[in-house]
Amino acid sequence: MQQEVRFATFNVLNLAPPGVRFYADQDPYSQAQYDAKLDWIAQQLDLLDADVIGFQEIFSQTALREVLSRTRKYRDAQHVGFEPEGQDNLEANVLAGTLTPSVALVSRLPLVGQASNHFKMPHALAVTLPGIEPPVTTFTRPILHVQVLAGSDEPAVAGRPAPRPQIIDVFVCHLKSKRPDYRGGGSTDNDSYQLGLAMLRSMIRRGAEALGLRYLISDQLRRQRLPLVVLGDFNDVAAAITTQLVTGATSERRSLRERPTDRLFDSYRIQSRARPLRDVGYTHMHDATMETIDHVMVSDAFEPGAPGAIGEVLEVVYVNDHLGLRSPEASDHGLVLVRILLYGQKPGA
Template sequence: MASFNLFNYLEPPNAFYEFQRIYSVGQWQKKQKWIADYLTAHQPDLIGFQEVFSPESLKALVAGLGYPYFYVVDQPKVTDGFIYSEPVVAIASRYPVAEVEPVSADTKLAADLGLKPGFSFSRKVLRARVDLPHIGFCDCYVVHFKSKRPLFEFLPESEGEQGKPLSGEKILLEQLKAQVAGGWGAAMQRGSEAALLFIDMLSRREASGFPMILMGDFNNSLAQEELSFLTTSELRFDVADESKPYLEKYRLYDAWDLFRAAATDQEKAGRERQPSHYYGARGSVLDYILLSREFDAGYQLSLFEVSDHATYDRHLINPVFDRDGESSDHGVLLVTLTLRE
């Protein structure tokens, strides 16, 4: 299974975000080929896509590569008939998909958290009930949490309130204030999205008992507090030993940790977790696949184990323009599950 951020996937002559940002025919063909080449080479069976502006184009592309099941639960925003913003997530599968729906934020819980009325996910979360071999129905969630882009920025004006020019210090100070407040606002949005989604997942798990898969662009590290609860293994207060199996039933596991736990020393040798995104020379892991205990080799009744975990990043660390000129700004995360003997 793969989590794949497509980075502005929009068929021309439409524009993404600004009227002049339009792929030429050649650029679009190069982007389509890059995606097809990856899927052909790596053959994921289940794919969670992010940054989709042209769902019908993507549906046609993946159908020709052996993915008969393709779904979205939202549409991007369009202004002036051709300028697109607010891309959506999508899922493609080789295996049957029985149900697809958006996850809605619990409005009462959102209000209890102090969130403003009408709170919603920055991108609608997709939930698909996929019929996987051997294990049966699984609830698969595809997400693209709020980015680190500040919720608002300071736009300096030439004059202050009394018509006096703003000093360089004053402009810098106002920019700093906006950065602090806007950045924290983005983190609050991202954490609220993750919390409301996870609570919905817990309720769904309780009702259906289906295994869970959560994949996508989290836009921050799981180690950060606003996301760390997604893989929590303990409650704040002491829990009796007999209660721990219930926690294990409902928690999620980072696929990387499951791979490391199941791999032999030889398989782990020299394997470090690869960044999935770079800001300048600094790499970070923003893309994840989280799994319930049915995919944990340490769980006695699990059917699968994580046998490989890889991030395709050639286009990020060693790009070739003719091949990678219209690729993605994220690595493609691929997790391989193997049936346990």
């Protein structure tokens, strides 16, 4: 009888088949490198022991399925993912720098309905980047939306309340990185003017994608108000305006509400079994700076102060020891695991 559900997000760093060039300036994996990477990812998955995992930087869904076959705990798990855009003309897209990885989801919980892959930004959202035409109307990496069934319909045992069967909406995202976008001209970081424009293009696009994801979330909550979780690489910290566009938050203060809200909560900030402002984790290192850019955001269904909450975030765990080791097969991101307690119901309730 499952009363705890574990969600995780995992940027695996360039999961691609051997012999396939995925970036123009990077050599393809050899068979030995590929095997080492698959084995490392499989080990991390077994260590996580999460029920639902969102993945980023998947250049091959087939490679991810092979990872699952090498695990102990996910050989029978369900896998949802779509191949990256540009596979039809792979070499040309690699040389043009337009091949981008996709996201995926693996679940040991039952899936409900059909998964959806959102490539085009909703509500005709379009933004113009400085020096680039036409306007951007798509996500860099499509957003994946899946519904999972958590809880159990088994009766309570020895007076303990049984968790209620519950459909949970899950979105998996990978927002635009901070890497400078030189498509409008320039190609060197030594030119401060071109560098500034290139960084601005990336920031604008990440903001547009964040708003597009917020539209998808709001649409889903208004269509069918179910508990909702977002797993992903946001490429920015929780307090950044782009991240807050996704959450719909202007403040991290916890308060009782009289009615449901469309905003999301940073699971790290609302966990009940830790002192989050004192115990700080991180998921990425850049220029000797440690920051958390991979997040698990949850709806008010998992905020105990909200009306109608069905559970709470018990704990957030960061798996990041490998970041200091810099093994070639390892990811450059830490993994985030979130433990959620589902509230029970008495028999006949």
